[in-house]
Amino acid sequence: MSQSNSVGLIDLQIMWNRLIAVVEEQAQTLMRTAFSPIVRECGDLSAGVFDLEGRMLAQAVTGTPGHVNSMAESVKHFLRYFPIETMRAGDAYITNDPWMGTGHLNDFVITTPAFRNGKLVALFSCTSHLMDIGGIGFGPDATDVFMEGLYIPMLKLFDQGKVNETLMSMIRANTRLPVDTEGDVYSLAGCNDVGARRLVEMMDEFGIDSLDELGDHIIARSREAVLEEIAKLPKGTWHNAMTIDGYDEPLTLKATLTISDTGIHVDYSGTSAVSGRGINVPHAYTTAYTVFGLGCVVATHIPNNAGSLEPLTVSAPADTILNAPKPSAVASRHIIGQMLPDVTFGCLRQIVPDRVPAEGTSCLWNLNVRGHVKGGEGGNYGFGMAITSNGGTGARQDKDGLSATAYPSGVRGTPVEIAETQTPLIFWRKEFRPDSGGAGRTRGGLGQIMEIESGIAEPFDLLAAFDRIDHPPRGRDGGRDGEAGFVALKSGKTLKGKGFQLIPPGDRLVVMTPGGAGIGKPAERDRVQVASDLADGLISAETAEKVYEFKPQKAAE
Structure with a gap:
């Protein structure tokens, strides 16, 4: 990319790194203040900053692929419901819609507009897993999404700094853990506020009035970098299939991976149909883990953002378990969704076996x-x-x-x-x-x-x-x-x-x-490795002898 007339490439790179630091502080704030142990102790969250078009510019290092990459799509949905021109300082928006959020009701997504000198400059979004939101509970037994818990459509959580007390009362009344659940909602909102403050400090420090130029730089360079890596791979189409347990009968996940000059596409035609239980996967979550698997092999060192994600695309036929429509039960969508990197790896190992x-x-x-x-x-x-x-x-x-x-x-x-x-x-x-x-x-x-x-x-x-x-x-x-x-x-x-x-x-x-x-x-x-595994109790003497053909006395010789 040629040097900008207004901001040098070195400055753009420094600001890019700073933006990643901003969202990492956002994520760490969420971890420090969360009530749910799965967030506080385990990091089941995501945090990121978006431009006014809804493009993800940076994500926190702390977080999970299922949250980050599906949250990247959820911000676009927020913009459809709450147009830029209607946003005011102190506003914040919330949903846990599985098809516009991160795949199941237990994940709340909150998006907050960030203002500088009265001008809207960016959007901060975050997600975390809440342990209980009522219903049948966090398990796969439900037969539709309405059994699974409280369903929050796209709503305004804060209106110019004033909390929506009616919504908070509804949230508290529909959970077995009202203290934890309410605390987690405020934790999510608070971490976005921290991100917004740090962004304003960064923009003041560098003397920029908008993120337009920086955003275009980030997205263009990231897209170019991923396409350069894809160009090193052979063009063509490869297939893989995996059978997994399912709920009450086995399921088949089938992938067709195609590499072209414009990117990598994975199609899941031939995959099993929607399940009658809560193991179904909304398409956004299918996309999230598929592109993560691709990125692990193809774009390991390239920051994750709208540009690096753009060349990686996913499709799945409607009414399959990887593109389950509302009101399918989806509480345990991670059980199948997290298999998808392995499914795509089955295609990639036919191309680059050493990386997979x-x-x-x-x-x-x-x-x-x-x-x-x-x-x-x-x-x-x-x-x-x-x-x-x-x-x-x-x-x-x-x-x-x-x-x-x-x-x-x-x-x-x-x-x-x-x-x-x-x-x-x-x-x-x-x-x-x-x-x-x-x-x-x-x-x-x-x-x-x-x-x-x-x-x-x-x-x-x-x-x-x-x-x-x-x-x-x-x-x-x-x-x-x-x-x-x-x-x-x-x-x-x-x-x-x-x-x-x-x-x-x-x-x-x-x-x-x-x-x-x-x-x-x-x-x-290697015989030394076998001996070490045996000494550490990782394998039994029987396995060492019968499977690894290991004779301790020979190793000593």
């Missing part, structure tokens, strides 16, 4: 728990929590997979201390699951084993939303599959991978998360 990992657990193995303890007016009604956890990621070409790591989601695991503080549950066990990582020249990451019991002699609810139980991650090039997931009671009863189940007092919930798949023949694995 084997299949991993992918979908979060959150322990969605709920209980009824004393509470009521002025407080919460019982407890509810999504205790974030995961299995292993797939092996990489020259490195093992990561153990107990939430990829592609990116959220951190909930610390046991936080879970035991926020709920009356006791974690008796939380450790790596030996032999769960698929064997190979490079090994899949390990899953984990957890045992949880009620500490108050009362049962608790498990709103199970797990996958990879019947269809574990698949190995490649001779690598073994990752170990399948498993859910049961300590007393011996096997539990379902999806759906509401009661965990009785005096018994323990046992959860074994899946392992990632391996790459290459196990016998080709």
